[in-house]
Amino acid sequence: MGGDIGPRVTIPASIKALEQDPMLSVLLFGDSQQILPLLENLSSALQERIKVCHCTKVVDNSQDLSYALRHSKGTSMRLAIEAVQKGEAQACVSAGNTGALMGLAKILLQPLKGIERPALVSLIPTINGDRSVMLDLGANIDCSAQNLYQFALMGAIFAESCLGLVYPRIALLNIGIEEIKGHKSIREAATLLKQNPALNYIGFIEGDLLLNGKADVIVNDGFAGNIALKTLEGAAKNVISLFKGHSTLNKTNHICKFIGRWFVKTFLLKGSFQRLRQINPDQYNGATLIGLTAVVVKSHGSANIDGFAYAILDAAQQARYNLPEKILAGLEK
Amino acid sequence: MGGDIGPRVTIPASIKALEQDPMLSVLLFGDSQQILPLLENLSSALQERIKVCHCTKVVDNSQDLSYALRHSKGTSMRLAIEAVQKGEAQACVSAGNTGALMGLAKILLQPLKGIERPALVSLIPTINGDRSVMLDLGANIDCSAQNLYQFALMGAIFAESCLGLVYPRIALLNIGIEEIKGHKSIREAATLLKQNPALNYIGFIEGDLLLNGKADVIVNDGFAGNIALKTLEGAAKNVISLFKGHSTLNKTNHICKFIGRWFVKTFLLKGSFQRLRQINPDQYNGATLIGLTAVVVKSHGSANIDGFAYAILDAAQQARYNLPEKILAGLEK
Numbered sequence: 271m272g273g274d275i276g277p278r279v280t281i282p283a284s285i286k287a288l289e290q291d292p293m294l295s296v297l298l299f300g301d302s303q304q305i306l307p308l309l310e311n312l313s314s315a316l317q318e319r320i321k322v323c324h325c326t327k328v329v330d331n332s333q334d335l336s337y338a339l340r341h342s343k344g345t346s347m348r349l350a351i352e353a354v355q356k357g358e359a360q361a362c363v364s365a366g367n368t369g370a371l372m373g374l375a376k377i378l379l380q381p382l383k384g385i386e387r388p389a390l391v392s393l394i395p396t397i398n399g400d401r402s403v404m405l406d407l408g409a410n411i412d413c414s415a416q417n418l419y420q421f422a423l424m425g426a427i428f429a430e431s432c433l434g435l436v437y438p439r440i441a442l443l444n445i446g447i448e449e450i451k452g453h454k455s456i457r458e459a460a461t462l463l464k465q466n467p468a469l470n471y472i473g474f475i476e477g478d479l480l481l482n483g484k485a486d487v488i489v490n491d492g493f494a495g496n497i498a499l500k501t502l503e504g505a506a507k508n509v510i511s512l513f514k515g516h517s518t519l520n521k522t523n524h525i526c527k528f529i530g531r532w533f534v535k536t537f538l539l540k541g542s543f544q545r546l547r548q549i550n551p552d553q554y555n556g557a558t559l560i561g562l563t564a565v566v567v568k569s570h571g572s573a574n575i576d577g578f579a580y581a582i583l584d585a586a587q588q589a590r591y592n593l594p595e596k597i598l599a600g601l602e603k
Numbered sequence: 604m605g606g607d608i609g610p611r612v613t614i615p616a617s618i619k620a621l622e623q624d625p626m627l628s629v630l631l632f633g634d635s636q637q638i639l640p641l642l643e644n645l646s647s648a649l650q651e652r653i654k655v656c657h658c659t660k661v662v663d664n665s666q667d668l669s670y671a672l673r674h675s676k677g678t679s680m681r682l683a684i685e686a687v688q689k690g691e692a693q694a695c696v697s698a699g700n701t702g703a704l705m706g707l708a709k710i711l712l713q714p715l716k717g718i719e720r721p722a723l724v725s726l727i728p729t730i731n732g733d734r735s736v737m738l739d740l741g742a743n744i745d746c747s748a749q750n751l752y753q754f755a756l757m758g759a760i761f762a763e764s765c766l767g768l769v770y771p772r773i774a775l776l777n778i779g780i781e782e783i784k785g786h787k788s789i790r791e792a793a794t795l796l797k798q799n800p801a802l803n804y805i806g807f808i809e810g811d812l813l814l815n816g817k818a819d820v821i822v823n824d825g826f827a828g829n830i831a832l833k834t835l836e837g838a839a840k841n842v843i844s845l846f847k848g849h850s851t852l853n854k855t856n857h858i859c860k861f862i863g864r865w866f867v868k869t870f871l872l873k874g875s876f877q878r879l880r881q882i883n884p885d886q887y888n889g890a891t892l893i894g895l896t897a898v899v900v901k902s903h904g905s906a907n908i909d910g911f912a913y914a915i916l917d918a919a920q921q922a923r924y925n926l927p928e929k930i931l932a933g934l935e936k
Contacts, residue, residue, distance in 0.1 A: 334783050397841050408778055411786060445741055445829040450667050453744060453826065477830045478837030493786065494830050496778040497810045501831045504811030505838035508730050 273365025273578070274571045277301070280365065281308040283578035287586075288319055290579070294586050295319040297359050299346040301326050325349055329370045339373045347371060351378045354564045360589035361565035363556075363581050368568055372409045375559055375566045382598045387413075388561030389421045390492065390568060391428055394502065396483035403429045403438070404480075404488045407557050408496035415458030418442065418489055422463055422471070424560050425487035427600035431593065433486070437470045441485035443494055444474035459489070468603070477501075556581030558588060560597065565589045606698025606911070607904045610634075613698065614641040616911035620919070621652055623912070627919050628652040630692050632679040634659050658682055662703045672706045680704060684711045687897045693922035694898035696889075696915050701901055705742045708892055708899045715931050720746075721894035722754045723825065723901060724761055727835065729816035736762045736771075737813075737821045740890050741829035748791030751775065751822055755796055755804070757893050758820035760933035764926065766819070770803045774818035776827055777807035792822070801936075810834075889914030891921060893930065898922045 273280060277300060284296050298305055302324040309320060327345045330338050342348045347366050353359040355378045364371050372388065381388050389406035396402055403425045410417060422440050429438035442460055444452040449460070451474065463471035475485050477498055490498065555577030559566040565588045569581040606613060610633060617629050631638055635657040642653060660678045663671050675681045680699050686692040688711045697704050705721065714721050722739035729735055736758045743750060755773050762771035775793055777785040782793070784807065796804035808818050810831055823831065888910030892899040900918040902911050 331781065411778065443830065445744065445826055445833075448664065476837075477833030477835075478840065480834060480837055481841050482837070493778055494827065497776065497827050497831050498834045500778075500810030501813055501834040502810075502838055504809075504813055504815070505835055507811065508814050 273569065273573065277304045277308060279573065279575055279578055281305055283573075283575045284320070284582060285309075285312065285316065286575060286579040287582035288316055291583055291586055293590075294582075295321075296582070297321045297323055297350070297353055299323045299325055299350045299353075323349060323353070329367055331367050331370075335369045335373060338367070338370050339377070342370065342374060348374055348378075351375055351566070354566070355379060361567065361585040363567045363569060363578075363585045365569040365571050365573055365578060365581075368408055371566065371568055372559060375562055379562045379564045379566065381561050382563060382594065382601065384601055385420055385424070385561040387417050387420070388559050389424065390495075390557045391425060391560045392499070392557040393432075394480065394488075394499070397481050398483050400483050401433060402480075402483065402486055402488055403433070404490075404495060404499065405560065406490065406492040406495050407499050408492045409559065410491060411493040413455060413491035415455045415462055418455060418459035418491065419462040420561070422459070422469060422487065422489045423601060424597055425489055426469060427597050428558075428560060428593075429486050430600070431591070431596045435486055438486035439470050439472045439484075440487040440489060441472050441475035443480075443488055443490035443498065444476065447474045447476065455491070556584045558584075558593070560593075563594055565593060606902065606906065610637045610641060612906065612908055612911055614638055616906075616908045617653070617915060618642075618645065618649065619908060619912040620915035621649055624916055624919055626923075627915075628654075629915070630654045630656055630683070630686055632656045632658055632683045632686075656682060656686070662700055664700050664703075668702045668706060671700070671703050672710070675703065675707060681707055681711075684708055684899070687899070688712060694900065694918040696900045696902060696911075696918045698902040698904050698906055698911060698914075701741055704899065704901055705892060708895055712895045712897045712899065714894050715896060715927065715934065717934055718753055718757070718894040720750050720753070721892050722757065723828075723890045724758060724893045725832070725890040726765075727813065727821075727832070730814050731816050733816050734766060735813075735816065735819055735821055736766070737823075737828060737832065738893065739823065739825040739828050740832050741825045742892065743824060744826040746788060746824035748788045748795055751788060751792035751824065752795040753894070755792070755802060755820065755822045756934060757930055758822060759802060760930050761891075761893060761926075762819045763933070764924070764929045768819050771819035772803050772805045772817075773820040773822060774805050774808035776813075776821055776823035776831065777809065780807045780809065788824070889917045891917075891926070893926075896927055898926060 284298060288294055288296065298320060302322050305322050309317065325344060325346050329342055329345045329347045347364055347370060350362045350364065351374050354362045376388060387410050390409040391403060391405035392407055393401045394404050405421050405425050426438050426440055429435045440463060442456050444456055463469055472485060475488060480488065480498060480502060555570050555573045556567050559568060565585055567581050567585040569578050617631060621627055621629065631653060635655050638655050642650065658677060658679050662675055662678045662680045680697055680703060683695045683697065684707050687695045709721060720743050723742040724736060724738035725740055726734045727737050738754050738758050759771050759773055762768045773796060775789050777789055796802055805818060808821060813821065813831060813835060888903050888906045889900050892901060898918055898921045900914050902914040
């Protein structure tokens with residue numbers, strides 16, 4: 271029940287997801303006084319697929335991470351992850367603090383065997399209508415060469431499983447394509463990737479080619495990945511808002527609306543599981559914490575109802591797809 | 604005479620700059636056998652403002668930086684910087700290797716008193732038609748809190764001098780706006796910035812708001828800055844190329860061309876010295892190495908003729924404007 275807006279978004283989003291996915295049922299962790307009024311007018315069929323687990327405590331965003339984790343007992347985020355740990359739920363979705371979600375998920379759900387650090391992974395659209403896998407998007411701000419190498423491994427399996435790709439092309443995000451460019455960790459990760467013939471490592475990629483489909487898997491530390499993804503989102507959002515009706519556009523408003531719709535459509539991003547998402551970050555929401563023994567999906571803190579519903583549907587599909595088991599099997603190969 | 608394309612771009616660009624700026628004269632460092640044929644049909648008035656300084660050696664991009672610097676004697680890049688050092692030229696423009704340019708400029712031209720590390724600075728356009736100053740854009744990939752603090756100081760003086768701003772708003776690029784977010788160096792730089800009442804520090808900024816004019820000066824290490832800038836450039840380039848004629852757009856081609864032109868116009872970036880530049884990186888070229896005792900401008904390696912001409916004109920204006928002296932005076936205040 272975290273996120274920037276809270277139950278006013280997450281409850282209608284949950285209802286929307288239940289309507290769209292008839293096999294889904296949800297446990298809602300949060301303040302029942304806030305939640306129950308939002309469920310009042312539902313059909314009994316939908317009511318039966320919702321269980322409200324009352325709690326009032328939330329993870330404290332203003333404290334540093336280790337304090338927040340030490341004092342997380344009884345928070346909605348921790349209870350939701352514990353429900354997955356106990357097998358009461360098959361996936362957890364949260365719009366709360368990324369660091370706390372990662373920290374609690376690592377403690378309670380454990381990383382997969384051999385994985386030092388789980389990572390945040392998402393799909394990004396490409397100009398030719400395909401999608402690329404990008405990780406880490408903010409879970410690990412400092413990464414060793416070994417971490418980056420493991421992200422590449424997991425990203426490749428994710429691309430194979432979710433996008434159906436064979437021998438996906440892997441690139442490391444860097445500030446140049448020459449071998450001498452970038453942080454030592456990136457250069458060493460390149461060496462590790464080259465040594466594994468099972469991986470299709472194609473070299474460094476720069477920020478200007480992120481949308482060009484040059485690589486199927488783009489690997490970076492969480493700081494660079496978060497900066498790049500948010501910069502892309504901001505650029506897309508600005509362009510869309512310009513087309514929706516910039517003040518200087520009054521004269522050409524009907525054309526702009528047309529082009530705006532076309533732009534959104536051109537950049538349509540097919541979800542990893544046959545759903546459509548848009549590059550517009552309002553509509554394109556949910557990054558998976560990959561490398562854990564269970565499915566955990568992080569929603570944007572500021573996601574709207576559609577966005578949070580997408581994250582829930584995505585989590586459900588990943589659980590049905592046994593994504594963690596698929597990753598583990600791929601790692602063991 | 605470096606850069607990805609060489610004299611075929613840099614010579615026509617120099618001629619273009621000479622035509623546009625009647626006070627300008629240029630020294631061209633490179634292979635006279637390649638350069639002289641490109642100058643043959645020029646008027647004698649233009650010929651008189653060009654001096655060709657023959658050399659055939661170039662900085663070796665394939666070697667690591669320290670090797671390249673040790674073996675730089677007699678290269679076109681080093682000779683050009685030495686000309687500035689000797690007072691034969693007032694500014695140096697290069698499309699060569701950024702690291703080598705920074706390294707040689709630091710050795711030969713020296714950083715300004717009190718500046719540990721010069722930085723690459725450029726202007727970025729904002730959605731409301733203004734501009735923001737952004738630094739570092741790739742000269743220093745690892746930065747201490749003190750480095751970032753000095754970048755903020757120099758960026759603020761640059762914004763005051765070149766954009767005419769009073770008390771420019773300074774922000775640090777980060778992956779969240781909460782105080783606990785990001786690398787330790789960024790958090791410590793925030794503390795340093797808050798302690799200086801002469802600086803208008805407004806907090807962290809995320810990648811999605813880079814174009815929104817929330818800050819006049821955006822400060823980051825060279826790795827994050829380079830990733831963010833190139834990502835912005837790539838997004839803009841892709842949108843523009845889509846509007847120029849995507850295969851799916853044939854039916855709406857005339858509308859798209861119209862909107863494409865409008866987009867480029869809306870994102871027009873007024874140059875720091877009353878010239879217009881576009882967000883399209885082909886047209887928007889030249890970052891200044893700020894914090895040195897003389898003017899050094901780095902062009903994109905892949906700049907076209909217009910782009911390289913812009914970089915030359917910009918360097919000339921900065922030299923006339925005594926930008927290094929202005930930065931020094933600001934630092935001493």
